Amino acid sequence: MFRRIIVFLLLTLLTQFGGVVYLINGYLFKKWNFLNRIFSFALLYTLSLLIIVPLLAKIVDRVPLPAHNSEYIGPANYMTIALGRNYVKSDLYELIINAAVKFGDKHPDAKITYLDAGFALSRYIPMYPHKSHNSGKSLDLAFIYKNEEGAIIHGSPSWTGYGIFTKEKLTKRQQKCLKENGLYDFTKYFGLGIGKGEYKLEGRLTQDLIKTIHREAKVNKIFIEPYLKASLGLSKFRKIKFQGCDAVRHDDHFHIEIE
Ligand SMILES: [Zn+2]
Structure with missing residues (x-):
């Protein structure tokens, strides 16, 4: 029993x-x-x-994000689909497809890679380890990456989509967060200690992807680590926020949320 x-x-x-x-x-x-x-x-x-x-x-107005890798959008990991973690409210579905088409038309080499979205049915069951994904109004996305030669590579440097950070060493703010919240960087274990090789952050396209999403009127929050917000040249964008020390670090992915 x-x-x-x-x-x-x-x-x-x-x-x-x-x-x-x-x-x-x-x-x-x-x-x-x-x-x-x-x-x-x-x-x-x-x-x-x-x-x-x-x-x-x-x-309950939830729609699955495309399960296969299309020209514009695809999952980082097919486990997201197999576990039914790729559902969002129809508003967010339309928004992200719209943003993916705009972004993909501008940068034909690149596309949106999504990580955890939400569950299909009830918002009363939490979606660990996320704090807000049960609403169907949140979605995690991968940054855009390139290889050593500078060619765009799809997906995420981590097999699970999480846990391989753009910078290994913690910033002062991150160290402070880790003291307050021992789980602040526990997603490092989600990298399973095996990266997929040379994934380097493609700053220019990541910046443009975040700007493209920021322009969507219904988006009200984008969470990313403050050092990345600054280094990507996004300081003046008001919807881009620090997620707070009580969440997990956001420099292996970024999080978007609609109203
Ligand atoms: Zn998230």
Whole structure:
């Protein structure tokens, strides 16, 4: 029983709907052996992910971001899709697609890479480790990167999308935040200690991407570390803010939020 509660909670926190699928699977196939139950769970989970969850999400005005890598936008990691963490409110969906087309038309080599968005169904289940992603009005994006030769590379330097920072050494403000909040840089573990090789920040295009999003009227907050805001030449942009010490550091990705 205890093991079942733990599995239910883990699946719920990771995927939101997975916990319910686990319960239904356990109830329907309680007489099956363990291996068969894993197989039926995988089947039910996939059916839910592909058909049932998108239909239910529509009722609460949530739309999945494109699952494949298109010309303009794509996920950093397909686990985001498999775990159903790519849902946003329809307003944010339209906004980000619009920004991606504008940005991609201007810079055909580059595109928007997204990380965690939100869950599909309920806003009452938190989406760890994020503080505000349960609303469906928040989205994390990767910076734009280039390789040693200066060519644009898609995606993120980290396999999970998080944990590989543009600067290793903490700034004074970050050190202060770490003292106040021991979890301030715990996303470093999300890098899994294995970067994808040479990803260098492409400052000019990252700046233009953030400016493109900033221009969208419905965007009301963009979170990024203050040292990056300054070094990217974005100091005068009022919607770009410091996320505060009680969140996690934002120099491996940036966060956008609509009203
Ligand atoms: Zn975020």
